[in-house]
Amino acid sequence: MKQGLSLRVSQHLALTPQLQQSIRLLQLSTLEMAQEVEQMLDDNPFLERASDEAEREAFGLEHSDAPVSLGDRMVEWSEADGPASETDPGFDPAEDAIPLESSWEGDGCVDLRPDDSEWGGDAPARHGSRDDDDTLTAADLASEHQTLQAHLHEQALALRLNDDERCALYFLIESLNEDGYLAEPLEALARALLTQEMHARALSLDAAEQAEREAHWLQTLRTALHWLQHMEPAGVGARDLAECLRLQIMELRNSPVAQAALAMCQQPLELLARRDTRRLAQLCQCPEDTVRQALALIARLEPKPGRRFADVARQTVIPDVIVTPQGRGFKVQLNPEVMPRLRVQDVYANALRGSRGETGAGLQQRLQEARWFIKNIQQRFDTILRVASAIVERQRSFFLHGELAMRPLVLREIADELGLHESTISRVTTAKYMATPFGTYELKYFFGSALGTETGGNASSTAVRALIKQLVASEDPKKPLSDNQLSDLLKEQGIECARRTVAKYREALKIAPAHLRKAL
Missing domain, CATH: 1.10.10.60 (Homeodomain-like)
Structure with missing residues (x-):
């Protein structure tokens, strides 16, 4: 075996931590991005949310590198160290403008940089949650969402019930799903109530006593279910769709059509879905004309009684990009509501300048992580804006005439135009939304075969x-x-x-x- 030395040249791609973070931030939705920002604010002491608003002429990485005077930056923390002016002994006019390095990959430097200051100045400051000690105003009470359970509990207050019946009714109301249905069987609920009672009262019952007590709770639940199914909205507390429809029909006046509809709901629902009037007429012994009227009545019923109590605000889509007509074209801009306003804590960064040792090195790394995070957020929104602008340019007919004028578009076309990879375009267009004159759409909506x-x-x-x-x-x-x-x-x-x-x-x-x- 002969030994020797050889030299070989090869290329490989290494994903640095900041590049991995940039890719991960790019594919996050608006809600996930907000959660990521909150998590980083809690973990990194060098990162803070800007409290005041700063005007920006435009958005983009090229504008974030503009030099900022040292005097302007010192105003932010002058309350702690005293006013900064030319008469101060520590003031140096030569440091009035500090250039920014062209690379943001991270060089271990902890000196102040212009881009460490506030970013995202167009976004309004997020109001913190109301303290527990604050008094609720009338506007706050009016804006609070009422759930189905709260609506039913209010009605239960008007009923004269003993302790066991009120407990059983409360248990049933809390067991309803978001559609207003009671998915669990009464027998399982009775056993759960018995277990809670034995735990709360520290009871020790034998098998016969447990069976007797469980039967008591089962009967109480049936009585409570009767009260629940007579509450508003009609159909609440049903075990299945057929029972829900029957409860709503029984609230109507007694007429031949209502009676026919009630009889039809006792038949297999597949017949109702297929609108098999002939078969339904035979099973219910009704004329076909009455069956048609009953089908029309059933079609007007609500299959999900809890639908109107759904929290619509939680399901509202917040657009990342807003497109508005401007002259003969369209203006594409980022939604300032979703742009976080972050900056590096200047006081901590200045205090770290002269630190040495392992502690200082660890803090310097956290400072650099804060800078990377701000830069990656900048790059994320800049990429979203570029992709959205390219989509608007390609789908101009849609913004003029609507979805009937949509053109075929694939990810490769936008990737080639912007010089990006198709996977990057896919990440940008996933869970990102655009507000247009015709409504709010996901960016993927504008792509079609x-x-x-x-x-x-x-x-x-x-x-x-x-x-x-x-x-x-x-x-x-x-x-x-x-x-x-x-x-x-x-x-x-x-x-x-x-x-x-x-x-x-x-x-x-x-x-x-x-x-x-x-x-x-």
Whole structure:
């Protein structure tokens, strides 16, 4: 075996910690980004939220590197160290402007930099949560959301119940799901109540006593369920959809149509879903005309009684980008509400200048992490803005005429235009939203595959879905369009779209098949 030395040149990509953090921040949603900022504020003492607002001419990395005078920075902490002026012995005019290094990858320097100051000045300061000692105002009380459970508890206060009945009713109300249904069987709830009672009173019961007490709670729960199912909204406390519909029908006046609807809800729900009037008429022994009227009545009922108590504010989508008309074009800007206003704590950074040893090295690393975090956030929003601007430029027809004018667009086109990788564009467009004159959409909404046309061009799949929705909205309710008919209508407009593709798009739009859309 002969030994020797050889030299080989190779290239490999190493992901530095700051690059890994940049990639991770890029794919976070607005809510996840806010949580990440709060976590970093708690962990890193050198990072703080700016308390005052600063005007910025524009957003971008190139504007964040503008030199800031030392005197302006010293104003922020002059209350602790005294006013800084030219008469002070420590004032040096030569340090009035400090250049910023071109690299932000991290060089271990802990000197003050212009970019350590406030970032995101257009964003208003976030108001802290109200202290427990503060008094609630009328506006605060009016804006508070009322849950289904709170609404039912208010009604329960008007009932004359003994302690066990009130306990059972409270337990049932708290056991309801967000739709207002009672998913757990009464037997399981009775056993849970017995366990709580034995634990609270430190009781030791034998098997016979436990069975007797469990039977008592089961009977009490049945009584409480009777009271619950007579509360508002109608249908609350139902165990399944059929019972929910029956409870709502019983609240209506007694009429032949209501009686027929009540009898139909006792039949298999598949017949109601298929609108099989002939079979329902045979099972309920009612005329088909009455069955049709009963089906129309059932269609007006609420299948989810707790729907109107849902907290809509929690489900509100906050856009990352706002697009507004401006002259003959459109203005694309970041939403200042989602831009965190962060800066490096200048006082701590100055105190760290002369520190040495292991403690100083560890603190210097935390200071550098704070700078990396601010820079990565800047880069994240700058990339989102660039991608959003490119999308608006490519989909200009959409912003002028709506979704019917959407053009085919793939991630590769935006990646090639901006000089980024497709995976980067995918991260940017995931869970990021754009507010447009036609509504708020996810950035991925503007990307769609191409369908061929008779003229040799391409039509966007998003525009085809919008066209299908328009055709279904204008159809005759008594003669709804089938998937084959929709495919033929699209071909008449020069769009080659097979029946399977139409069915896939229709299901994506949550449009029922033709036999379920047919009016009775």
